[in-house]
Amino acid sequence: MGVAEEASSRRESGAPDRPEPEGRPDLDDLHARLKAFEGKPAVTGGTGKDPVNEPMIRHWCEAMGDGNPAYEGPDAVAPPTMLQAWTMGGLSGHPGRSPAYDALFALLDQAGCTSVVATDCEQEYLRPLRPGDRITFDAVIESVSTRKTTKLGTGYFVTTRMDVRTDGELAGTHRFRILKYAPASTRSVPRSQPQPHPRTQPPSHPRPVINRDNAGFWAGVADRKLLIQRCTHCATLRFPWLPGCNHCGGDGWDTVEATGHGTVFSYVVMHHPPFPAFDPPYAVGLVELAEGVRMVAGVVGVPPDKVRIGMPVRLEFRTVEEDLVLPVFHGGQAEGSIHGGQAGDPIHGGQAEDPTHGDQAGDLLNGRQP
Numbered sequence: 001m002g003v004a005e006e007a008s009s010r011r012e013s014g015a016p017d018r019p020e021p022e023g024r025p026d027l028d029d030l031h032a033r034l035k036a037f038e039g040k041p042a043v044t045g046g047t048g049k050d051p052v053n054e055p056m057i058r059h060w061c062e063a064m065g066d067g068n069p070a071y072e073g074p075d076a077v078a079p080p081t082m083l084q085a086w087t088m089g090g091l092s093g094h095p096g097r098s099p100a101y102d103a104l105f106a107l108l109d110q111a112g113c114t115s116v117v118a119t120d121c122e123q124e125y126l127r128p129l130r131p132g133d134r135i136t137f138d139a140v141i142e143s144v145s146t147r148k149t150t151k152l153g154t155g156y157f158v159t160t161r162m163d164v165r166t167d168g169e170l171a172g173t174h175r176f177r178i179l180k181y182a183p184a185s186t187r188s189v190p191r192s193q194p195q196p197h198p199r200t201q202p203p204s205h206p207r208p209v210i211n212r213d214n215a216g217f218w219a220g221v222a223d224r225k226l227l228i229q230r231c232t233h234c235a236t237l238r239f240p241w242l243p244g245c246n247h248c249g250g251d252g253w254d255t256v257e258a259t260g261h262g263t264v265f266s267y268v269v270m271h272h273p274p275f276p277a278f279d280p281p282y283a284v285g286l287v288e289l290a291e292g293v294r295m296v297a298g299v300v301g302v303p304p305d306k307v308r309i310g311m312p313v314r315l316e317f318r319t320v321e322e323d324l325v326l327p328v329f330h331g332g333q334a335e336g337s338i339h340g341g342q343a344g345d346p347i348h349g350g351q352a353e354d355p356t357h358g359d360q361a362g363d364l365l366n367g368r369q370p
Contacts, residue, residue: 014278023122034156035144035270037144040100043140046087046136046137048137051131051132052078056082060079060085061079067236067247068246077128080123083125083129087174104141111184113156113180118177119178120177122175127169127172134166139161140161141158142159142160149185152183154184161173161174162176204277205320226327228258228289230256231247234247239294257314262287262290262312263311263313264311264313265286267284269281282304283307297326298328299328299331300316300329301330316330
């Protein structure tokens with residue numbers, strides 16, 4: 001039974017209503033006050049801090065691994081999915097945010113909905129944006145949902161719609177939805193009950209999300225193979241796995257097994273926040289494989305502060321749990337077996353196999369011990 005239904009049932013049965021916490025509005029009154037914000041502006045007269053420009057397009061395409069030729073050359077257009085990027089205010093923000101948006105959040109905070117999580121966005125593209133286009137935008141509070149209960153907690157979904165224009169012409173719309181909620185409380189164990197024993201097993205490692213588009217990749221990893229998709233129409237390699245080719249649009253594909261050689265294209269050393277099964281600091285790298293594609297994976301075998309851009313690395317597979325194998329990249333001059341749990345290794349407690357070097361590379365990638 002939801003909160004509103006429970007309150008209604010208590011009124012019908014004659015039971016006294018539970019008093020609302022001091023300072024918090026009644027639920028029926030709160031919903032009416034929240035709905036009154038619908039249609040009010042969130043941002044008025046916003047302007048992009050930079051015109052549409054080639055450097056940002058290039059950086060975006062490099063980060064996304066998108067080699068579409070439409071985004072290069074004298075007649076280049078910006079990737080449609082960059083729509084929101086041209087409106088971002090950076091660390092200094094935008095001066096045009098309306099008081100209504102702040103008042104809406106203040107009302108939700110007062111009601112105990114002090115936490116927020118982004119849930120989804122929707123974009124509609126009406127015309128291409130080209131280098132030199134100047135961006136203006138307005139945003140409106142499009143809708144506030146009824147009270148919803150989720151696993152995170154109970155609160156309200158707030159949707160804003162941004163209209164993005166150039167030269168006064170509508171180029172696209174961007175809908176952004178958040179959940180503003182009161183975190184679900186955890187039930188405490190009464191002192192009279194025996195306390196659970198502290199955890200003696202290491203925390204479970206996060207699991208990859210496997211779907212029909214990437215199942216073949218993870219099946220290859222389980223067999224100690226790093227498989228790269230190859231378009232059967234234009235032979236372009238792609239990673240991560242996708243249902244279609246970004247270069248030609250073809251939907252046919254086969255796979256190529258990576259040699260396991262690569263270099264660190266970029267990296268980050270994680271210190272905070274801590275996650276179960278990871279022991280900071282540890283290095284996570286964007287590795288450019290010899291085949292030309294890039295992938296994100298842990299960099300092991302060297303202290304995190306010794307990882308460098310351009311550093312050569314070699315693939316190895318780690319059994320982090322009985323039924324979970326993950327690819328990582330070894331950055332040290334390996335001699336013999338590399339064991340899990342070394343300083344700088346992001347995956348502790350796992351068994352590491354020999355790095356793929358010399359004549360052993362083929363054996364290791366095929367799951368055979370040298």
